[in-house]
Amino acid sequence: MTSSSLIVSRLRAAGCVFAEDEAQLLIEAAATPIDLAAMVDRRVAGLPLEHVLGWAEFLGRRIVVDPGVFVPRRRTEHLARQAIELAAPGAVVVDLCCGSGAVGAAIAVAVPGVVLSASDIEPAAVRCARRNHTGDVYEGDLYEPLPTSLRHRIDVLVANAPYVPTDAVGLMPPEARCHEPLVALDGGADGLDVIRRVTEAAPEWLAPGGHLLFETSVGQAPTAMAVVTRAGLTPRMTRDEEIGATVVIGTLG
Numbered sequence: 001m002t003s004s005s006l007i008v009s010r011l012r013a014a015g016c017v018f019a020e021d022e023a024q025l026l027i028e029a030a031a032t033p034i035d036l037a038a039m040v041d042r043r044v045a046g047l048p049l050e051h052v053l054g055w056a057e058f059l060g061r062r063i064v065v066d067p068g069v070f071v072p073r074r075r076t077e078h079l080a081r082q083a084i085e086l087a088a089p090g091a092v093v094v095d096l097c098c099g100s101g102a103v104g105a106a107i108a109v110a111v112p113g114v115v116l117s118a119s120d121i122e123p124a125a126v127r128c129a130r131r132n133h134t135g136d137v138y139e140g141d142l143y144e145p146l147p148t149s150l151r152h153r154i155d156v157l158v159a160n161a162p163y164v165p166t167d168a169v170g171l172m173p174p175e176a177r178c179h180e181p182l183v184a185l186d187g188g189a190d191g192l193d194v195i196r197r198v199t200e201a202a203p204e205w206l207a208p209g210g211h212l213l214f215e216t217s218v219g220q221a222p223t224a225m226a227v228v229t230r231a232g233l234t235p236r237m238t239r240d241e242e243i244g245a246t247v248v249i250g251t252l253g
Contacts, residue, residue: 007040014044022049029053048175058102061109064131065100068124070184071176072102076160078245079215080106082238083158086211086249087111091155093135094118094205096142096198099184101129103158108133119145122181142194143201154205159198159214165191191220192227199224199231203252206233212250224248 004023011019022043030036042052050056050065057063058072059080065071080103087093090113095104098118108116116135119142120126126139138145164185169177176185187194195214202212212233216224221237225248228235233250 007036010040010044014046016043016049025049025053046174046178048179051179056100056102059106061105063100063102063105064128066124066128068179068181069122069128070099070125070180072100072160075240075243075245076103076215077106078238078240078243079103079158079160079213079247082247082249083107083156083211083213084110086213087114087156089113090115092117092150092153092207093156093158094146094150094154095135096157096159097121097161097184097194098129098137099125099160101125101132101135101137103160104129104135105133107156107158108135117146117150119143121183125181125184142198143205146205151205153207155207155210157202157206157210157212159195159212161187161194161198161214163187163191163195163214163216163220165189190223191217192224195224196227199227199233199250202250203232206252208252210252212252214248216246216248218246221246221248 007023008019011022016022026039039052048071050071051067055062056065056072059077092115093107095118098120104116104118108114118129119138121141126137129137162185164187166186169186225235228250235250238247
């Protein structure tokens with residue numbers, strides 16, 4: 001049995017669905033056989049693949065993901081794509097709950113001249129986001145650390161806020177609930193607590209005609225759209241069935 005086959009067998013036994021693909025990524029990333037063995041051990045022990053590799057692929061780019069930082073999901077690419085469509089060249093863009101900074105980085109690469117700011121409450125995420133894009137990244141709770149000069153000037157406000165209901169966090173895969181910060185997962189009783197806070201304050205930060213975008217589940221979308229309406233924004237929902245992604249957009253008239 002080849003070394004590659006042994007790695008695949010170990011990964012498969014540990015429950016890795018895409019064992020062959022993961023094995024190849026680990027082999028390519030390892031500098032030495034000793035490094036490879038250690039990386040396989042960490043993955044078999046349950047560490048997310050992205051934390052083992054040190055990066056995640058997001059919209060075709062490698063995003064640095066340090067241990068303890070929320071791993072950007074493939075479905076969140078839909079959120080980034082919607083923001084990219086709405087961001088004109090030179091737009092003022094803010095990425096709340098930025099995590100690794102994947103969404104903001106994707107927007108900055110795709111749209112010329114955007115003025116990007118981001119914030120996250122997790123210090124590890126802030127450090128990571130600063131490595132992934134050149135925008136200003138602030139540490140703190142949602143809008144609290146942002147400069148007041150951004151009030152009523154934001155054209156695109158994107159928030160990859162947590163939306164897993166508290167009672168459902170324990171049902172998530174161990175690699176998420178054991179290795180990612182709870183604050184990035186737990187969205188409160190119905191999953192929408194943080195989204196409500198983001199939405200209620202959004203009119204104080206959006207420019208006229210500006211857009212708020214956030215990810216949610218398809219089941220939560222009707223309630224989320226009602227929250228957007230109560231905040232004085234015009235809501236709409238967009239869905240990508242292929243990757244199971246739902247995004248709610250609110251526009252300030």
